[in-house]
Amino acid sequence: MKNQFSKKLMATEQELQSLFDTLDGDKDGKVSINELFLSPGLSAIISSETGISSPQELLSRYASDPDGSITFEELKQAVKKADNLT
Ligand SMILES: [Ca+2]
Numbered sequence: 001m002k003n004q005f006s007k008k009l010m011a012t013e014q015e016l017q018s019l020f021d022t023l024d025g026d027k028d029g030k031v032s033i034n035e036l037f038l039s040p041g042l043s044a045i046i047s048s049e050t051g052i053s054s055p056q057e058l059l060s061r062y063a064s065d066p067d068g069s070i071t072f073e074e075l076k077q078a079v080k081k082a083d084n085l086t
Pocket of ligand 1: 023024025026027028029030031032035
């Protein structure tokens with residue numbers, strides 16, 4: 001019953017980078033858990049692309065700094081793992 005096209009939200013690396021840059025409000029090159037909470041709409045896109053519903057879980061699974069923030073490379077790994085990176 002699973003329809004891979006309706007369930008998945010594919011992203012290119014460039015789209016992901018642009019999403020990441022928009023989330024990174026203070027432009028320190030990392031997206032903090034607060035920045036994720038400040039942009040619920042963008043966080044929802046991240047959730048769809050990673051298949052991980054909460055920012056806390058995303059960070060605890062993929063960030064080298066699980067209590068703080070995630071880098072673009074780490075986010076990319078999460079999306080790649082969910083098979084949503086084109
Ligand atoms: Ca930041």
